[in-house]
Amino acid sequence: MDKLLPFLPVSLPVLFGLIVLLLGVFLPLKQRYLLPHVSLVGVAFVALSAIAAYKAVAPNGEILGGYLILDTYSLFFSLLLSVATFITMLSASFYLERDGLVKAEFLALLFFCLSGMLLLASSRDLITLFVALEIVSMSVYVLVGYDRDNLKANEGAFKYFLLGSMASALLLYGIALLYGSVASTRLYQIHSYFSTHAHEPLAAMGLLLVLVGLAFKVAAVPFHTWSPDAYEGASMPVTGFMATAVKAAVFALLIRVLGEGFISLKTYWVEVVAILAVLTMLGGNILAYTQRNIKRMLAYSSIAHTGYLLTGITALALQPGNEAVSALLYYLLIYVLSSLGIFAALTWLSSQNESLVQISDLAGLGKKYPLTALGLALLFFSFIGIPPLGGFFAKYYLFLTVLKAHQLFLVGVAVLASILSIVYYLKIVMVMYMEPLAEHWEAPRIRPVSLGAVLGCCSFAVFWAGFAPVNFLNVFPGLLPLLEWLQYTSLI
Template identity: 35%
Template structure:
């Protein structure tokens, strides 16, 4: 194969990379600045990290730098990447806003928390803009290594240490599977560029080798998403990690993993989609069954949300299995919706927790409406949306992926999805039941004095009810991201 000629790098080539450069440059600057900030003034570290993400968000929304391919196609900035990056940066900022008072009360907030979140955000942004297998792996490992450290950040907590250890061991295994699959695809096509791989598959005589490599890559993607049977790390991480870290792990990385799935399975090995559809549909079905059945048995709310995530990934994979413009746009909408729903649910847990008390058992929410009707109402919005009850945002997300699956000829999976949605209502409505119909237990907790947390949580939860009003333009935005697939 002919080696591409290296062209001189100009300032114009770096313009599409401005959001990533801003995040990485800000993270390094914050890392150095934190050395000179005392523990009493760590609020400045927190404030600066949120400001960095706010600036990056404005760059993305304003389209600063423009779209295009740089570094000979290694980095791709297109509409789909900008949509995903916008939500990733927004949710990462939310996790910092939610986490400040929680982590400070427990003496867990150090400068490295904000720095790790910024570097993880940069990894996710690189991942969704990857144009080669090398960039996919680079973005993935930057995200993964930061995530491992964040989960184990509470070093005095045995559950956190155990969760961090499980995460890094299983994550390393999944990275190995992904890397092996990439090596097989490279061996069959002789290139790392996803667009060249896509074009080479039709003429390749190594279809079995390509399909084997694609299956290993699917396994790596399934682990990062948390799909069954690659989900065993997920409930332990949700339960063991501090609530703000669990909020972060449960939201933005799921959208980044969808971006990775799109780049690898459509932009890369898209011509193998007919064979891969059955694998993806099988993973979706298994995730729906395992996630819902295991969630029913949980009494710990964070662990229940962990298993319910597996079922939500089943719906997301349903959209990907449907394929085409409708399938991928529906799956991206579902990933974005789930990120917003997850931040709201974990946000209520954070708001109700205090130093020495973690509001993570379902029984901790007994009689919440009698003591704090506003907080009970916000949790109700989160639970109803996660359950897919109309008119909440979760209902429209489920409806979109079910429609995509029907369009992809997966009627049996749609039927299973509807049954799973009904089953899922049980454990979500159980939380609503204990809040509104059970008697309060124990002494009432003092009200949270973090006004920023209260405002952010209120807006986050009400968006789940009010956003469907403007759903048309949002869905059009999603479809435009994948219009080239039609």
């Protein structure tokens, strides 16, 4: 059993996905309401298995001869991704009931996607990473177009699949070129080889293709064109899942690949990533400002946050030590919590108002649902970076790390982009509180305590994250290991 324990975090989601599919076939129709409950228990077991597996292989952490590693870095992402999947399943149950869609296949796809994301966070081999990325991508393609009667969902899924397949082809070709140079796909062997063979044209071309492929996956400008259509076409829970769990998983891959495997080739990729960061920060915020559709606005907002994270990737290359990794992980934590709260609230609101499409549809929300509006406003203020919310300290810590890496221009662009974001985030808050109540709001049909709790917990977390860590830990001392991971996590 001890030998199997390290593989449980990746294999359990597949097992629970198959169980949910079988229950969807054999359970009577009246009892299929149990499927979301079984799924939530399954995700909780996955999170617990990640902790148990980490303890079982510590301190070395390597399994399968180094193809996988269960270190604090992978454990951080395992827990974060499990929380995001758990909240998505909570949200999805209301969406599936409202639209009369089959639950079993939807929940199983979330489990399969979770398995791929956990594999992304723990893999140290390019082929394993590619396979894991494809598991995630294939699952999300189907989730985006799950409602086959929705033309926008079909369009978004098709565009996502088409461009995602192109990105996968470029990524695989880049891996092949790198293998031709190194004769290995293991990250630590690639790092060792390029420490002494830093100037190889074939390797530079392979690295460039890998970067382009991953830029598609994180929706960096100018490789972002699939993102707004996919976000708009997908259901609200799936949009939130893509903006949080999937993005965090791909960044887990990006940080490990560039920070561990290709750090010796930083002269080739750091300027490329810096250019992508500038284009993504400015492009995401400018395009978000022009949007009236709330999903498309959040899609471009997510792209802008990708740009901020890419600035941290440049600091990872230019500044020795773990401070850049800590800043990136802390930013991802606050971003994911804020986004989960926002999409949980929007999922519930869309169940009360099926025409919730435009930002103007939120008019009068502060009067109709004051607590929901307050939670949303708090999370949007965190996105802006208003102190003392967690978003402020996440941006401050990240930008300070980039500044220490002597990237003054990048920090200047990031600050300018953050100022631009104030306009469209405040516009939503003003619509909620300053506009008269929209006529199409219906009387509440359901009051899901679970989604209200998600919004409340996420709002409380980003609010409390801005206060002194000492007081924070006096109440919740169990969070000390998380803060230690953020400070001391090492990729090599």
